[in-house]
Amino acid sequence: MDTEMDTAELGEKIVKVLKGIYDPEIPVDIYELGLIYDVMVNTDNEVKILMTLTSPNCPVAESLPREVEEKITKIDGVKSTEVEITFDPPWSKDLMSEEAKLELGML
Template identity: 40%
Template sequence: MAADQNTGAPFSPTENRVMDALQSVIDPELGVDIVNLGLIYDVQVDDQQLCVITMTLTTMGCPVSNVLSQQIIEQALATDGVAKCKINLVWEPVWSPNMMTRYAKIALGIHE
């Protein structure tokens, strides 16, 4: 998974389920899911079942950010153990194609 940028603590089972669910959120411009694109930096679920997803976008002016946010929240809330969801949108570290998984690079025709 592309959550290598998380805070360093291993994901809980609930956090892993959220990450799995987020793989169904496809960036409509690129046709690849947001996890493999490397857009998800961290997922944290607390004792009150609040899920905080720290993420970025490929560009600051991403025209599909509202659509992605809605789908991300829907997928998180559909996960057992999550009652509320908040997105923490960050711009550092800056996203780059190097953050994509091998799967995403192959899907987009990027060869290294």
């Protein structure tokens, strides 16, 4: 019996964890906010997350990526996690999900 998880299943678990991490200034999770640009999982279950912040001067610029890395690394089956911050393209409200916009009264 194969107990190895496939990368798609692991990807879903990662998204679930990301949806539990909130920007401290906005009552919406970082996934729905559109701060997560990409989640890559290779066959060795090494995870790389490409994310941004709402602004380069974001007060959680240090702590948020570290929180993401720590919580993803704790997922059963994840071998390692690397979080890369990018501002290309810069974050904008257009990246937010409909759910996030609704939550913030923007729809």
